[in-house]
Amino acid sequence: xxxxxxxxxxxxxxxxxxxxxxxxxxxxxxxxxxxxxxxxxxxxxxxxxxxxxxxxxxxxxxxxxxxxxxxxxxxxxxxxxxxxxxxxxxxxxxxxxxxxxxxxxxxxxxxxxxxxxxxxxxxxxxxxxxxxxxxxxxxxxxxxxxxxxxxxxxxxxxxxxxxxxxxxxxxxxxxxxxxxxxxxxxxxxxxxxxxxxxxxxxxxxxxxxxxxxxxxxxxxxxxxxxxxxxxxxxxxxxxxxxxxxxxxxxxxxxxxxxxxxxxxxxxxxxxxxxxxxxxxxxxxxxxxxxxxxxxxxxxxxxxxxxxxxxxxxxxxxxxxxxxxxxxxxxxxxxxxxxxxxxxxxxxxxxxxxxxxxxxxxxxxxxxxxxxxxxxxxxxxxxxxxxxxxxxxxxxxxxxxxxxxxxxxxxxxxxxxxxxxxxxxxxxxxxxxxxxxxxxxxxxxxxxxxxxxxxxxxx
Numbered sequence: 001x002x003x004x005x006x007x008x009x010x011x012x013x014x015x016x017x018x019x020x021x022x023x024x025x026x027x028x029x030x031x032x033x034x035x036x037x038x039x040x041x042x043x044x045x046x047x048x049x050x051x052x053x054x055x056x057x058x059x060x061x062x063x064x065x066x067x068x069x070x071x072x073x074x075x076x077x078x079x080x081x082x083x084x085x086x087x088x089x090x091x092x093x094x095x096x097x098x099x100x101x102x103x104x105x106x107x108x109x110x111x112x113x114x115x116x117x118x119x120x121x122x123x124x125x126x127x128x129x130x131x132x133x134x135x136x137x138x139x140x141x142x143x144x145x146x147x148x149x150x151x152x153x154x155x156x157x158x159x160x161x162x163x164x165x166x167x168x169x170x171x172x173x174x175x176x177x178x179x180x181x182x183x184x185x186x187x188x189x190x191x192x193x194x195x196x197x198x199x200x201x202x203x204x205x206x207x208x209x210x211x212x213x214x215x216x217x218x219x220x221x222x223x224x225x226x227x228x229x230x231x232x233x234x235x236x237x238x239x240x241x242x243x244x245x246x247x248x249x250x251x252x253x254x255x256x257x258x259x260x261x262x263x264x265x266x267x268x269x270x271x272x273x274x275x276x277x278x279x280x281x282x283x284x285x286x287x288x289x290x291x292x293x294x295x296x297x298x299x300x301x302x303x304x305x306x307x308x309x310x311x312x313x314x315x316x317x318x319x320x321x322x323x324x325x326x327x328x329x330x331x332x333x334x335x336x337x338x339x340x341x342x343x344x345x346x347x348x349x350x351x352x353x354x355x356x357x358x359x360x361x362x363x364x365x366x367x368x369x370x371x372x373x374x375x376x377x378x379x380x381x382x383x384x385x386x387x388x389x390x391x392x393x394x395x396x397x398x399x400x401x402x403x404x405x406x407x408x409x410x411x412x413x414x415x416x417x418x419x420x421x422x423x424x425x426x427x428x429x430x431x432x433x434x435x436x437x438x439x440x441x442x443x444x445x446x447x448x449x450x451x452x453x454x455x456x457x458x
Contacts, residue, residue, distance in 0.1 A: 001036060003027045003047040003059075004075070013046065015330050016102045030054030037066055044109050046073045049080035049087065049095075056083050060090040071112040075100060085223055095228070097192055101174070104190065107181060138174070139322050142312045148175075151304055156182035161254070161299050163239075164277040166306030168421055168432075169356030172277040173237060175304060180233040185273055188232025191225050196238035196428050204246050205262055214263025224261065226253055229272045238428075239276035239299070240285050244292060250274075251295045274299060309351040309358060316347050319355060323362035324374070335369045341376040345383065353421050360420075412447045415440070424451045 002013040002024065010026035017024040025040070027033035030053035033045075045063060049056050056074060063070050072092040076084035084095040093112040096105060138149065155162055156179045164172045173192065180190045198206055205214075209224030225234060236242075242250065253259050254274065258267040276299050285291035309316060320338060328335045338346070342365075351357055364382055365374045414433060422428035430440040443449075 001025045001027060001033065001042050001045045003029075003033045003045065003051055005029065005048065005052055012102065012330070013105065016106070019329060020106075028052070030059060033059065034062065037063065041067060042070050043113065044071045044073065046075060046096075046105065046109070049074050049076040049083040056087040056092075057090045060087050060092050064091050071109070073105075073108055073112060081228070082220060082222060094189075101177065104177060111187065138178075139319050140312065140315045141318060142307075142315050144307045145312065145315065148304065148306070149178075151302075152178050153182060155179055155302050155304070157184075158302075159184075159273055160301040161273070162275045162302045162304060163282070163300045164275065164304045164306065166277075166279065167308050167352075167354055168279050169354035170306040170308060171355055172306060173235065175306065176233075176235040176275045176277065179275060180235075180273075183233070183273070185232050189229050190233050190235065191229040192235045192237065193225050194237045196241040197423070197425050200243045200246060203242065204249070207246070208249065208259050208261055209268075210262035211264045214261070218263065222261075224259075226259060226270050226272060227261075227268055230270045231272075233273045233275055236274060236276040238278060240278040240280040240282060240291055241428075244290070247292045247295050251292065251298060254295075254298045309354040314347075316351070316358065317343060319358055320346055320362060323359050324366065327363045327366040331363075331366055333366050333369065334372055335366050335374060336372045338365075338374040339376060342374050342379045345376065345379045349383070353417070356421070411443070412449075415443050415447060416449065419444075419449065419451070424454070 002010045003026070004010050005028055007026075007028070010028070014024040014026055025036055027036055030051050033047070033051070036042075037045075045059075047056060047059060051059060060072050063072055072087070073094060073096055074084040074087045074092050075096045075098050077098045081095070084092075088094060094108065096108050138145070140146075152175060162176075162179060164175050166172055176192075177190060180186065193203075193206060195203060205222065205224070207225050209222045209227055210218050212218060212221050236250075249259060253270065253272070257271060258269050260267055282291055282296055282300070286293050286296060309319075320343065324335065324338065327333070346358075346361070353360070361382060362374075365378050368378050368381060369375070415429070418429040418432040419426070422432065426440055426444070427437055430437045433440060435443075
């Protein structure tokens with residue numbers, strides 16, 4: 001059972017486990033979850049740490065009373081880690097960080113079930129669960145991708161720090177997961193932090209935690225990400241966006257294997273592997289004195305570069321078929337294939353958002369398709385909302401469609417795409433558009449763009 005107020009998340013999780021031959025149910029709050037527990041016997045319950053209508057600790061205690069063999073996995077967001085830690089103390093198996101991937105959730109559940117059944121974890125998780133992140137499960141046949149996965153499997157056997165580079169949407173987090181889940185640390189936590197999504201002070205407390213009373217509003221102890229990642233791996237996404245001050249503290253963790261929580265003089269030991277990622281040129285950042293040279297050489301023991309989708313040849317077609325199968329199953333649509341002309345349109349597009357953008361495109365195409373095929377007209381309808389479909393290979397200029405464009409709509413389209421690609425982090429969207437945050441904020445107001453995430457922050 002998955003318990004979460006996010007219905008889309010519940011549907012995705014249930015669909016995934018149904019597709020693997022398991023039974024799955026969903027509940028939106030504490031009351032509905034208890035009703036289901038009274039009716040059925042669950043092997044696994046995955047619950048949001050902030051469950052509506054009750055507390056996660058009450059749920060764990062109730063489950064243990066009803067059936068001690070039921071495994072409870074807690075999923076926590078940035079602001080609910082403490083609730084997750086308390087739930088583990090009450091008897092929950094462990095914590096998985098939001099947002100999580102379905103393979104990652106599957107791995108965590110299988111690991112929990114094996115431990116519940118008394119399976120020993122010496123040397124890491126059972127081989128069949130390591131397969132979740134094996135190269136065979138990644139889509140790609142171009143030479144760059146094949147070479148890349150050979151490197152990934154070699155690096156995974158070491159404890160060296162790794163930097164993953166590449167454009168937004170190329171799959172850097174997936175590669176980090178592949179390294180972790182095929183390493184000796186696979187039975188430990190895989191903790192992810194987006195360094196660009198948080199201001200400097202929040203990022204510092206997120207990474208290192210804080211003591212009660214460390215600053216105004218610090219009403220209770222908070223465990224940081226480095227502490228959570230002990231015996232496992234921490235993935236620092238967009239590492240180039242850390243301030244020089246925070247970089248210095250991360251360097252100390254690498255050198256000394258210890259740190260202090262904010263407001264404390266007591267050192268906390270941690271054994272953690274650091275995998276970092278960036279879409280920026282770190283050498284250029286060092287020349288500008290925006291990134292520490294000593295930290296760079298500590299992090300950059302091995303570099304793995306992910307090629308953009310436009311350089312991967314026929315992989316666009318392979319990925320199209322993969323996403324087509326995924327979304328026809330999830331959306332229960334009877335779309336069987338993509339017409340050749342539509343495939344040519346996909347192959348000719350520049351894909352500035354890479355694999356993430358392709359997946360979004362195929363999902364929309366499945367929704368829009370009237371028959372059993374995705375047609376050229378379906379793709380035209382989708383690409384009509386994009387500023388261009390390809391670049392002129394001769395001079396690199398964007399091609400103006402024959403029918404012309406609405407310049408305001410074109411500008412709005414770029415702004416919306418930049419926000420979507422950065423998960424509505426305005427600072428990062430402004431960088432993609434090469435404008436200041438002030439200019440982007442003006443454009444957002446001009447076009448009337450809104451997002452629930454912004455209202456929650458004010």
